[in-house]
C-alpha cells in the first residue's frame with residue numbers, strides 16, 4: 014500500500030477508496046471517469062492501464078488487471094460483466110493457458126448476453142491487495158507477479174461464488 018504522505022503543513026491526507034479501501038493521497042489531475050472509486054484510485058487505475066498499453070510485457074496480464082479492479086469497484090457493473098470478470102479470475106487461479114482463458118471468457122460473455130447471469134454474492138471482506146500495490150511495481154516481471162497475486166486475492170474474497178463460477182466453466186469444458 015502507498016503510505017500516507019503528510020504535507021509539510023500536515024494538510025495533505027490520504028482518503029480511503031469507497032470501492033477497494035486503498036488509502037491514497039489525491040494529488041489532483043483530470044477527473045476520473047470510473048464509478049464507485051476515489052478520484053485518486055481511478056487515476057491510479059488509468060495510470061496502470063497506460064503502462065500496460067505501452068508495453069507488451071506489462072500487457073500480458075491486462076485482462077486480470079481490469080477484472081480485479083472492476084470486481085473491487087462494482088458500482089454500476091452489470092451481472093454479465095461481473096460474471097466475465099469472475100470467470101477470468103477463476104481460470105487464472107486454476108492455471109488456465111492464456112488461449113483457453115480468452116476462449117472461455119468469450120464463451121461466458123456470450124452465454125449471458127441474453128440469459129440473465131445468476132445472482133452472485135457480494136464479498137464480505139476486501140482483498141488485501143489493491144491497485145496501490147500493483148502501481149508500485151518497477152519492472153514488468155514484478156508487475157505481472159503483483160497482478161496475479163491481486164487477482165488471486167480478489168478471487169479469494171468471492172468464495173460464495175466459486176461453485177457457481179466453476180459450474181459455468183465445467184459446462185464450457187463439456188461442450
Ligand SMILES: [Zn+2]
Nearest residue numbers: 030032033054
Ligand atoms: Zn479503489
